[in-house]
Amino acid sequence: MLFICRIFEEVGGIENELMQLKHHVSTQKKLIKDLIDGIFVKALSEDTFEFFIEEPVSAEPSPLSKLEAHTHNVSETLDTLLFEHRLNEALAILEMEARTFQVIQLEETSPPDVLSFYNSAMLERKAMLANQFNIVAENPRTPAPELQKALVGLCRLGDPHLATQLLLKYYHSRVATGIHHLQCSKSFLHGVYMRELSKLVFSMILKQQEAL
Structure with missing residues (x-):
């Protein structure tokens, strides 16, 4: 009987030790969890802080x-x-x-x-x-008045060379047209071609001088 009582006492002691061990394990788990959570929060805070430093919010484009x-x-x-x-x-x-x-x-x-x-x-x-x-x-x-405005415009834009070329091209075309008309007229047949041609050229020169 005494032997059985001792067994029960030992079992009761073991149960108490187990309870204490469970409590200790539970406490250790809680400490470990708190430690992990604290480390995670700290790391998250550092990452967030670094993110705002490395990649700041883009500012609105500056006004023109x-x-x-x-x-x-x-x-x-x-x-x-x-x-x-x-x-x-x-x-x-x-x-x-x-x-x-x-x-x-x-x-x-x-x-x-x-x-x-x-x-x-x-x-x-x-x-x-x-x-x-x-x-x-x-x-x-x-x-002719519009031509003159265009040529003056080119000169004012700094391209007098082009204006001169276009003016010569214009008068070359006018002279060529006048010659064609003279050749088709009776003046050419009656031998007064050169006189009429001279009148045509001088007339163009006079008109240009009056326009300037």
Whole structure:
């Protein structure tokens, strides 16, 4: 009987030790979990902090500078004038912008890329205007006053050589047409061809002098 009692006492002691061991294991698990959670939160906080440092939120694009806005506005105006064939108005604006560009260069306040953008836009419209003046001057049906305006426009754009070539081409065509008419008229048959040809040439020269 005494033996059995001792067995029960030992079993009871073992059960108490098991309970204590379970409690210890549970406590250790909780500590380990808290430790892991703390490390994760710390790591997450560091990653988030590094993310905001390495990849900051992109700022909104800065508004256009005054020169950039001016470039867009002038370009749109010139495109409209060129589309409507209001060439003299476009020429006046380009001449004004050329003076503006010189002033901007002297001030040296605009970034080089913005200045280059402005200059490229004006040069592009200048070439478009010169091309339209060229088309007008080469059209055989263009009246003399309109031809003169186109040639003057080319000179003001800085291309007097092209203007001279187009003027010579125009008078060569007029002389050739006059010669053809003389050859088909009675004047050629009656031997007064040279006199009529001289009158034609001098008449053209006189008209050109009066137009200048």
